[in-house]
Amino acid sequence: MIRLTKVELHRLIARRLTVIGLVGLFLLTVLLLTATWFNARPQSPTEQEQARQQYELAHKDWVEHGDDMRKQCAEDWKTQPDPKPSLEDMCSYPEPRLEDFGKPRTVFAQIMPEHFQGTSYFLAFAAFLIGASFVGAEFSSGAIGNWLTFEPRRLRVYGSKLSAAALAFLPIAAVILAILLLGTFLIVKHLGDASTTAKVWGHLVATGGRAAVTTALAAALGGVVGLLLRHTAAAIGVVMGYLVLVEGVFAAFLDKAQPWLVKVNFDAFVLHGTRYYVNDCKTGSDGSYTCDYVQRSLSFEHGAWYLAILTAVVVAAGGWVFYRRDINS
Structure with missing residues (x-):
């Protein structure tokens, strides 16, 4: 199994699509760092002067009319229907600060x-695409039949291909994320606020590690889908169809089903918990119908179990099909 995995690793790394994908990921990282540099640049002297003038006008207005605005707000607060916010929340007029402008x-x-x-x-998308192409191309070309004449034990072949795809993308993702992390830190240290703590660094490293794990899982799942559909274009079509129809259209109409969609669980795992919004509609006693967006949380544990079970089911299904199906059918 180890020797088979090493052979598959060499084949995967030597493929042209793998090289193109790695170059594309590197260019995207460079573009993101470039965008970070542009966004972190301080304002020009002219823009800073305009911000200072706006601050002075706002502060002057607060000094001259702040008490009157609070008194008027207190009167308006008394006429608010229940349930109403607290007086402090509704009528808070803090003193303007220069750092709030610009x-x-x-x-x-x-x-x-x-x-x-x-x-x-x-x-994850690049890993899925390359993993699907890596396995699917062997079926579309018929090379998998020749390979099975050298190693007829199908499950060993299946496991080696998925293992190679996953193992190849773990260090790739780690390097890309490390470049992004250190590059962003150096840019912000020069142009913004890079102050941080050991705890924050620990959280960021853990987040990067989880992102590398999802990349490896995506590569393996891409290999399974490529095996099942036997064509890279078909695998991409299925994924894009899922993202548009299920994650897009379906989620928009049935937003309470979001805890069972891939994207939300993906975010919950990578970010160690995430939040999403649902539309909560109620009919009042007077017959009125109101809707509010309510924030909900999805835990890291939920996301981790979801991805683990999804991966196990898909990999098991792919293994069963590969073991039972005629290669030429």
């Missing part, structure tokens, strides 16, 4: 989880 400084600890989340999508 472009806020880029904070490393705030933007890095978002960078990891977005990059994890690209990594």
